[in-house]
Amino acid sequence: MGGGTVKNILSIAGSDPSGGAGIQADLKAIAANGGYGMCVITALTAQNTQGVSAVQAIDGHFVLAQLEAVSADVQIDAIKIGMLANTQVILAVNDWLDTVDAPVVLDPVMVATSGDRLLDDDAALDSLLDRASVITPNLLELASLLREPAATQWSEVLEQAQRLAAKHDALVLAKGGHLDGEVCPDALVSAQGVLAEFSNPRHHTKNTHGTGCTLSSALATIFASSQDWVSALEQAKAYLFRAIVAADELHVGSGHGPVNHFVDFFGTVDPMDQWWQQIQGLRDSIDNLEFINQLADGTLKAADFGYYLAQDALYLQRYAQVLAEASALAPDLEAQRFWAHSASEILEGELQLHRNYLVEGSANPSATTLNYVNHLSASKQSYAELIAAILPCYWLYQDIGKRLASANHEDHPYKQWLGTYASDEFDLATERAINMVRSAWQLADPGLRERMRLSFVRSAEHEVAFFDQARLNRVEFSTV
Structure with missing residues (x-):
């Protein structure tokens, strides 16, 4: 059983063999923020920094078997859910959530940074969204979950996030990274409105592969210790900013490279x-x-x-x-x-x-x-x-x-x-x-x-x- 100050964080997501997103990014972000990372793989992908060429979903029954094996033996302090691939996997995760009691950060991975679709049925997510503590969609995913056009202004993003929060009785992390401008805003939004808003200057780099996975995993990890979503978001966002600033120190692939997850440990940035x-x-x-x-x-x-x-x-x-x-x-x-x-x-x-x-x-x-x-x-x-x-x-x-x-x-x-x-x-x-x-x-x-x-x-x-x-x-x- 988990104990002490180190929290056990379970990531339920797909695998990225290039190491920048998915399970691999989740485990790095969890470790970098002081958690003990565990994972249940929902899909295998053939991808690199230039894009996704193939996706192979794991059988839903085997996903459930992985989940049951972990929860039967290990105390789970927080759950991060990422790519789920298809309805069968979503139903398996949904059924398993009935048996555990832990906060859930749901990153509804539907479209990769490269533009590749990673979910075959958007509507199937609705039941899972109702179980989330925090939902962390990017701008395009937020619009897709509401069946609306994507927002073009930050005020519209906040309005959409509030509607999604009310629809599923959850907090929503509104993200403005895909908007134009020199500042990247983020806000934690409830059904009643904005709880907290943060921003960082935009750091111009092409190496942002896995930012959504990284932020949601860091958020789950920090919250497991702090039990404060606003404080956890502020710290997770600052960690991601440091990881993006140091991303160019890595030399991974010729496309959209990963962020530097371990910038605080062996990065050369002062x-x-x-x-x-x-x-x-x-x-x-x-x-x-x-x-x-x-x-x-x-x-x-x-x-x-x-x-x-x-x-x-x-x-x-x-x-x-x-x-x-x-x-x-x-x-x-x-x-x-x-x-x-x-x-x-x-x-x-x-x-x-x-x-x-x-x-x-x-x-x-x-x-x-x-x-x-x-x-x-x-x-x-x-x-x-x-x-x-x-x-x-x-x-x-x-x-x-x-x-x-x-x-x-x-x-x-x-x-x-x-x-x-x-x-x-x-x-x-x-x-x-x-x-x-x-x-x-x-x-x-x-x-x-x-x-x-x-x-x-x-x-x-x-x-x-x-x-x-x-x-x-x-x-x-x-x-x-």
């Missing part, structure tokens, strides 16, 4: 580079802020700069404490000394710099400031999560400081402040902080790695709001 790429949209939004543009050209009003510095001074007092806490949690002497020295630098250096600009007086922390420091406090569950949350305060300031350095000159009203974050000393400190986080990531399991990434992204979001709060305060004050 996770810090991936994190930096994932916050590209946030970095772009910082560049468009009134505060940053006026800071660059020296036209930022003293009152706005003063408000920002007052809030930053309040933030830095708590930030220094967080750095000290990171030092206490650090696993080695080098890291302990680095974070402790950083805390000292905040108290003796940056806060003194702020005082040079600030007029006497007291300020209360804004809601933006409180939200940021509360996020840092909430990240103290582990050393790795905490330093991931700390990192944007180094990395984003270094990035901004370097890019604004060209605007700095002797008569710039904020010359000293700009120079601090464009200095060689701050570059070195930022690089050391990045290396500390990278080292912690390398020692972390997949779940902790994802929590680290989320802590980093959340802090980056708080940084954007922090830079914009002087403008918001001025707008709010003017309306009072």
Whole structure:
């Protein structure tokens, strides 16, 4: 029987001899997300990265025999269902589901990425859809299940997903990967509407074979541990994004190659580079802020700069404490000394710099400031999560400081402040902080790695709001 923290995940799907989709992709994704993978094969395919040339369905009675053998001996914590090929196999799986109690992620594999049909009777799926916890169709499959034309707009995809959810009393993962645009949206939809929506920048590569199999298997695996579909989807989607980004490292076939399922284990892509790429949209939004543009050209009003510095001074007092806490949690002497020295630098250096600009007086922390420091406090569950949350305060300031350095000159009203974050000393400190986080990531399991990434992204979001709060305060004050 299954036990401990590793969950037993059963994939019911077809085989892909080229290894990029089907059972082979499912087992890789399950393992990469910390599960123990099992499989029942429903069909054999003759396929490669260029397409499917033949399909041989497994006899329904033998499919049922496989299912019964597994469930008679092993506790099943979650089920992923993929390609089922024909009505006989669907009925066998349907009958067996009456005997087990586990969440079901149903990926209604009807058409391969190459365009080849993989199911001979769409209507036969209806009874199985009623048993699913989550249904994960692509855009074309979603339309086929509803007997409707394919959606061309994201709003239409969400509407179709809601109708399918209501029809089968299940959650539906709406996927926008086949739509045009530079962003790939996904949403978890119930009969009542959208529960959560996520998006990643589109990564341009032809190597996306097996993305649907990979996402649904990761979703089932993560949910088996978390018991939270929204959180599981966020983590599964992030895992798939990393696997797609690293897909070009593999050299499998001449057509649509597979994603890199084990990117977190032996991929050569630097996770810090991936994190930096994932916050590209946030970095772009910082560049468009009134505060940053006026800071660059020296036209930022003293009152706005003063408000920002007052809030930053309040933030830095708590930030220094967080750095000290990171030092206490650090696993080695080098890291302990680095974070402790950083805390000292905040108290003796940056806060003194702020005082040079600030007029006497007291300020209360804004809601933006409180939200940021509360996020840092909430990240103290582990050393790795905490330093991931700390990192944007180094990395984003270094990035901004370097890019604004060209605007700095002797008569710039904020010359000293700009120079601090464009200095060689701050570059070195930022690089050391990045290396500390990278080292912690390398020692972390997949779940902790994802929590680290989320802590980093959340802090980056708080940084954007922090830079914009002087403008918001001025707008709010003017309306009072």
